Amino acid sequence: MNWLSISSNAFIIAFFLYCFSFIGFCIAIGGRRWSNRDVEAHKKRWARIGFVLAILGWVSHLVFFFTRWKGGGHIPTSNMYEFMTFLGMAIMFAFIVVYLIYRTALLGAFATPLVVIIIAYASVFPSEVQPLIPALNSIWLKVHVTTAAAGEAFFAVSFAAALVQLLRVVDFSSKEKSAVRQQRGVEWVLIFIIVIIGFLVSVFGFRAGGYSAEFRQENFEIDQQGQELDSVQSVKYDLPPIVAPYNSETVHMTSFLGMEQPLFEAPSWMNGVNAGRKLNTVIWSIISGAILYGIARLIARKPLAAVIHPHLDGIDPEDLDEISYRAIAIGFPVFTLGALIFAMIWAQIAWSRFWGWDPKEVWALITWLFYSAYLHLRLSRGWQGTKSAWLAVIGFIVVLFTLIGVNLVIAGLHSYAGV
Incomplete structure (x- = not known):
């Protein structure tokens, strides 16, 4: 079975x-x-x-x-x-x-x-x-x-x-400071939830569209003996790469809305082979969440x-x-x-x-x-x-x-x- x-x-x-x-x-x-x-x-x-x-x-x-x-x-x-x-x-x-x-x-x-x-x-x-x-x-x-x-x-x-x-x-309906703080706080909690939904919409949407990009990243590390180690790793993206991995070169990248190359590279202090991809995912989640929230606000008008x-x-x-x-x-x-x-x-x-x-x-x-x-x-x-x-x-x-x-x-x- x-x-x-x-x-x-x-x-x-x-x-x-x-x-x-x-x-x-x-x-x-x-x-x-x-x-x-x-x-x-x-x-x-x-x-x-x-x-x-x-x-x-x-x-x-x-x-x-x-x-x-x-x-x-x-x-x-x-x-x-x-x-x-x-x-x-x-x-x-x-x-x-x-x-x-x-x-x-x-x-x-x-x-x-x-x-x-x-x-x-x-x-x-x-x-x-x-x-x-x-x-x-x-x-x-x-x-x-x-x-x-x-x-x-x-x-x-x-x-x-x-x-x-x-x-x-x-x-x-209140305009008092304490009430306004409460209103904004509750709204931000809903925005947080919508950003998570935006993440899901982004990932499943681009997966359904078959989007892919790949980078080759070169990493330098120091071993316990103080010697420098050089390694090359492949990093694959399912979302259009707004952020490329640090110290990397593009292997292939599907064009999206005229974007042929990443807009910028992840900062050097972001350690890990997947750090750039994770930052890219966070950015797309915020973008998608903002779009979803904007649409909802346009419909609701409040x-x-x-x-x-x-x-x-x-x-x-x-x-x-x-x-x-x-x-x-x-x-x-x-x-x-x-x-x-x-x-x-x-x-x-x-x-x-x-x-x-x-x-x-x-x-x-x-x-x-x-x-x-x-x-x-x-x-x-x-x-x-x-x-x-x-x-x-x-x-x-x-x-x-x-x-x-x-x-x-x-x-x-x-x-x-x-x-």
Whole structure:
């Protein structure tokens, strides 16, 4: 039996079921305004449809996970594609748990697109099953990665609830300084999400168009004996190269909008053979995100947060505050076990030390300290409402940087995850 083929098909089915689930929740929230029938009956019916589709998508996602495990011979969490797909599955599980407790359809309208974005982001990376490197060939890979991802999944649900809370309570008609700061802050969070979507649009768009470019980069390194080593490596681009690798020459480059050569070269201090390509990806993400945001603003003719705000009337912000807090309260001890305790045990086994100041370790600690501060301020200082919501939103942005920025930008022992 071709387990990997079954896994691939199950992944596609899960993706579309999540998309349909999102549509169901949106109809439950927004479509009720167009319904001539009983509003509450309409909301419950479509919320139930959205939730059932979410469960079916999660079951299909489970099939993907276990059939890939069977076909690949090891738990599928060893590279960026596998980890991000697992994180998406964990977020959906966390959402299902929270939804069964609170029955809030609005949370589904924000949590399901987050899952869709994350697994779409996973699809950017190579999906081939790769053999485990020696450091990963341990049972602690299973317990460390899965529990860390489970904790982060509840942080994601908290982020969704907190963002909805801010969209609900911020006064977008006020001109006071404090209100304007809140308005701009919420808008920037939406822009951040749109930039991630812009990244996906850029990558999949140029891949569909068959775009490619290749450079030959010459690197000079100093070995332990102080001798200079010269190496030549090939760097391939899937996006038009606005930025070329440092100290490189063009092997071939497909013309795009009359651009026959890169506009400039990456600075010399950006180390790593893929540094220029990563900077180029960041630039294209910002460009695509700015275009998408500009189109949305032209259509809406006002800030996007102000467009969403009126559709949240009738939502109790205290319920959202409670959901956000409870999700963190569940996720924090799980994250502590997975990202710190189990990670240190694995580090001792793999690298003979519990702690080594690797960038991923440092940012995992920063994430843990941030959510520790959140719980302290919440429980000891009585920070609730808007203050608590902002902490939950910022906390998940820290999580995303730990997952994406550290893996793909900062070199370290965890850099294998970005290959």
